[in-house]
Amino acid sequence: MNSIAGFLQKFLNLEKDNNTKLLLILDAIKQKTGLELTKEILEIKGETLKVNCNPVFRNEIFMHKSEIEDLLKNSKIYLKII
Numbered sequence: 001m002n003s004i005a006g007f008l009q010k011f012l013n014l015e016k017d018n019n020t021k022l023l024l025i026l027d028a029i030k031q032k033t034g035l036e037l038t039k040e041i042l043e044i045k046g047e048t049l050k051v052n053c054n055p056v057f058r059n060e061i062f063m064h065k066s067e068i069e070d071l072l073k074n075s076k077i078y079l080k081i082i
Contacts, residue, residue: 018044019039021044021077022039022042022044023039024072024075024077025042025049025072025077025079026038026039026042028068028071028072028075029061029068031071032064032067032068032071033060033061033063033064033068035057035060035061037053037057041053044079047078047079047080048079048080048081048082049079049080049081049082050082051081061081062081065081068081069081
C-alpha cells in the first residue's frame with residue numbers, strides 16, 4: 001500500500017507545481033498588462049501556454065508577450081505564449 005501512496009503522491013506534487021506555475025504566470029500578466037485573469041483560462045501543454053480568453057485581453061497579453069516571457073524566465077518558467 002505504501003508503494004501506491006508514494007506513486008500517487010508524485011501526481012499530487014505535479015498538480016501543486018502546476019498551480020504554482022499558473023499563479024506566477026497570472027502575476028506576470030497582471031504586472032505587465034494590469035489584467036486580473038483566472039487560472040481557468042490558462043492551459044499549459046508541453047512548453048506552450050495557451051490563453052483562452054476575450055480577444056481584447058488576448059491582444060493586450062500579446063502586445064506584452066516578450067516582457068511577460070522574460071518575467072517568467074526569471075522565475076524559471078520556460079513557456080511560449082500562443
